[in-house]
Amino acid sequence: MNASSTALPGGTWALGDSTVTRFGYGAMQLAGPWVMGPPADREGALAVLREAVAAGITHIDTSVAYGPRVTNALIHEALHPYQESLFIATKVGANRDAQGGWPTARRPEDLHKQIHETLQTLGVETLDLVNMRMGDAQGPKPGSLTESFETLVELQRNGVVRHLGVSNVTAEQVAEARGIAPIVCVQNGYNLAHRHDDDLIDRLAADGIAYVPFFPLGGFTPLQSEALTAVAARLEAMPMSVALAWLLQRSPNILLIPGTSSTAHLRENIAGAGLALSDDDVAELERIGR
Numbered sequence: 001m002n003a004s005s006t007a008l009p010g011g012t013w014a015l016g017d018s019t020v021t022r023f024g025y026g027a028m029q030l031a032g033p034w035v036m037g038p039p040a041d042r043e044g045a046l047a048v049l050r051e052a053v054a055a056g057i058t059h060i061d062t063s064v065a066y067g068p069r070v071t072n073a074l075i076h077e078a079l080h081p082y083q084e085s086l087f088i089a090t091k092v093g094a095n096r097d098a099q100g101g102w103p104t105a106r107r108p109e110d111l112h113k114q115i116h117e118t119l120q121t122l123g124v125e126t127l128d129l130v131n132m133r134m135g136d137a138q139g140p141k142p143g144s145l146t147e148s149f150e151t152l153v154e155l156q157r158n159g160v161v162r163h164l165g166v167s168n169v170t171a172e173q174v175a176e177a178r179g180i181a182p183i184v185c186v187q188n189g190y191n192l193a194h195r196h197d198d199d200l201i202d203r204l205a206a207d208g209i210a211y212v213p214f215f216p217l218g219g220f221t222p223l224q225s226e227a228l229t230a231v232a233a234r235l236e237a238m239p240m241s242v243a244l245a246w247l248l249q250r251s252p253n254i255l256l257i258p259g260t261s262s263t264a265h266l267r268e269n270i271a272g273a274g275l276a277l278s279d280d281d282v283a284e285l286e287r288i289g290r
């Protein structure tokens with residue numbers, strides 16, 4: 001499943017019938033402050049997207065809620081017509097309000113509207129992957145996802161969506177979705193310091209399902225820890241590189257979608273994620289999340 005036919009760290013992974021690089025890119029940070037409005041540096045944002053694809057990245061994560069519509073429009077402008085190999089993952093389940101909040105929007109009519117806007121802004125007729133996003137900004141919340149997920153399953157049957165995933169979900173919701181239709185990935189918050197999904201990751205790996213951590217670098221609160229700084233200093237590497245390398249080594253089903261609005265950080269992350277961590281390094285890093 002992971003034939004390493006890419007120069008990018010981590011090799012590749014099969015997401016359904018598509019092969020993607022395990023080193024991907026998350027587009028959320030390209031919108032304005034707090035993911036609202038246009039970027040301060042529009043040309044810089046387009047340059048990051050073009051450089052990501054030029055570096056060989058074939059997995060980009062976005063959502064029509066980012067901006068809203070801003071990151072999809074940037075992706076379209078920078079990269080359309082899309083290379084055959086490019087896999088664009090999207091998500092539905094929330095709108096944006098005037099204050100920058102993320103009110104949930106998961107009724108069938110809400111989802112149809114979001115899917116329509118996603119198709120329109122990305123300029124495609126079929127979406128590679130749609131994640132059904134549950135929970136709220138604080139994380140997953142218990143409750144049934146059946147009505148929402150079945151709406152996406154119907155869109156998949158109609159050929160509008162190729163692959164399905166779930167996001168910001170509990171292990172119970174993952175099982176509920178899998179009881180309805182196959183999923184290719186789970187996208188949840190996870191990094192060196194937030195290890196709630198350790199068991200879930202291992203179970204998904206055994207079943208060949210990808211786990212795509214959002215906030216791999218800590219998101220709006222960048223990862224900071226003495227152990228991370230110490231390991232990075234010992235390896236003469238950047239702490240963010242160590243955090244990404246640890247995720248790639250943690251499990252073969254983990255796909256990276258680190259966000260950045262800077263080509264310098266993009267380059268640094270690509271170069272650094274291939275760092276080989278020794279057992280001692282990993283043991284020291286593992287103490288962060290305990």
Ligand SMILES: NC(=O)c1ccc[n+]([C@@H]2O[C@H](COP(=O)([O-])OP(=O)(O)OC[C@H]3O[C@@H](n4cnc5c(N)ncnc54)[C@H](OP(=O)(O)O)[C@@H]3O)[C@@H](O)[C@H]2O)c1
Pocket residue numbers: 025026027028029061062091133167168187188213214215216217218219220222238240241257258259260261262265266268269
């Ligand atoms: N499903 C969901 O509910 C959900 C929620 C949140 C996010 N996501 C997805 O997950 C992706 C990743 O999450 P994220 O972007 O919020 O968080 P992240 O990848 O953990 O961190 C991004 C932050 O790290 C900084 N950064 C990146 N590389 C760096 C480097 N080498 N040195 C120093 N700082 C660096 C970025 O700043 P610079 O711009 O200055 O580089 C940015 O502020 C998003 O883009 C989005 O696609 C999904």
